[in-house]
Amino acid sequence: MMFPIVITNFVFDIIRVIFLIRRGTMSYVDNETYRRIHFAVMVIESGARKLGISGKEMHDRLQKQGLIHRCLIKKYEDLHTQSLDWVADDISE
Numbered sequence: 049m050m051f052p053i054v055i056t057n058f059v060f061d062i063i064r065v066i067f068l069i070r071r072g073t074m075s076y077v078d079n080e081t082y083r084r085i086h087f088a089v090m091v092i093e094s095g096a097r098k099l100g101i102s103g104k105e106m107h108d109r110l111q112k113q114g115l116i117h118r119c120l121i122k123k124y125e126d127l128h129t130q131s132l133d134w135v136a137d138d139i140s141e
Contacts, residue, residue, distance in 0.1 A: 094136035
């Protein structure tokens, strides 16, 4: 059985940043995007571990509620100064 691949804006951003890093053409703007995405991935994985679910399932739950872009990416400046555990607990509730 084949599963369809759903490419969300979040996944597309990750792929784009990886491509730019490999080409060596990552600018400041792209570096900022990379930091935000890296932070979101760390929080998603940490939250998944706390709930005992896969990172994919956690991503899907947050994506369904629109929390990845609305909370993790857009509020990066406020959230990245908090502990990873605190942010993971916050999104897990």
